[in-house]
Amino acid sequence: MVDIDNMSNRSLVMEQYSSTNNLELRKSLHEKYSVNKLGFQRWMFEQYPFRTKMKVLELGSGRGELWNYYLESDVLQGYEMEITLSDFSEGMVDHLRRSFPDRGMAVEKIDILEIPFEEETFDLIIANSMLYHVKDIDSALSEVRRVLKKGGLFYCATSGMNGMIQYLYSALDELGIPYQHGSNLSFTLQNGMELLKKQFDRVERRDYEDALAIDKVEDYIDYIYSMTSLQGLDPKKYNVLLDHFNTKKEKGFLRIPKEYGMFVAGKQ
Numbered sequence: 001m002v003d004i005d006n007m008s009n010r011s012l013v014m015e016q017y018s019s020t021n022n023l024e025l026r027k028s029l030h031e032k033y034s035v036n037k038l039g040f041q042r043w044m045f046e047q048y049p050f051r052t053k054m055k056v057l058e059l060g061s062g063r064g065e066l067w068n069y070y071l072e073s074d075v076l077q078g079y080e081m082e083i084t085l086s087d088f089s090e091g092m093v094d095h096l097r098r099s100f101p102d103r104g105m106a107v108e109k110i111d112i113l114e115i116p117f118e119e120e121t122f123d124l125i126i127a128n129s130m131l132y133h134v135k136d137i138d139s140a141l142s143e144v145r146r147v148l149k150k151g152g153l154f155y156c157a158t159s160g161m162n163g164m165i166q167y168l169y170s171a172l173d174e175l176g177i178p179y180q181h182g183s184n185l186s187f188t189l190q191n192g193m194e195l196l197k198k199q200f201d202r203v204e205r206r207d208y209e210d211a212l213a214i215d216k217v218e219d220y221i222d223y224i225y226s227m228t229s230l231q232g233l234d235p236k237k238y239n240v241l242l243d244h245f246n247t248k249k250e251k252g253f254l255r256i257p258k259e260y261g262m263f264v265a266g267k268q
């Protein structure tokens, strides 16, 4: 097994997100098969304490999915907030600009390691499912703290160490299939609190209860082949994986654990 730090290799991450196709494929698995029908994005969106005239920055916005909930709400749009969506990938920034033209939201190309704003600019900063891609998490969090106002809040969602990826790796180990171990464990629900406490005064963890129940296993195998950390996976193993996961079905469903949640960090 080759053990390389794929998930936080900057050029690989850039390449992965240069097109939105793989991200869409992975999102659709969650949408189709999640047991908790509220949806992780909606759950996250409902946590944010929006208020009038707030200045909001999202880092690593991806497709900017969260903001569809914002556009659905006349109440929130009435708050006249200044919202900036951003990503360091040109592909994602293009996608955001196309998706949210003239909707009162700014779109900027921003690397979390170098946020081009002055000290204490934002009331609320969001960075979901992206910190584990960043090589130097301490520097990223210090940049977030720098541009956050006193009394401001930082919301960052991530995954845990007992979820989908661990389930998949243990299956690949069982089957003797070699894979490149993507280390997405640099910022998890387990270690995030400690990392955030170095920069923030108050940190709270919130969990989202969920799992996948999959009847069409082919969708799961396509998902596996779309993953950044498994780009080298042998295409000839497709049927081996399909047979393996089909035998794991119970009452017609392959059940896969998920462990997702978020931290809320405050600056005093």
Ligand SMILES: C[S@@+](CC[C@H](N)C(=O)[O-])C[C@H]1O[C@@H](n2cnc3c(N)ncnc32)[C@H](O)[C@@H]1O
Pocket: 013, 014, 017, 059, 060, 061, 062, 063, 064, 065, 086, 087, 088, 089, 092, 110, 111, 112, 113, 127, 128, 129, 130, 133, 134
């Ligand atoms: C898994 S996606 C998450 C997208 C979105 N936040 C969500 O929760 O659906 C990670 C995103 O972070 C972006 N990203 C990775 N490293 C970054 C960095 N150093 N600065 C800004 N964005 C980054 C990627 O381009 C990608 O769009």
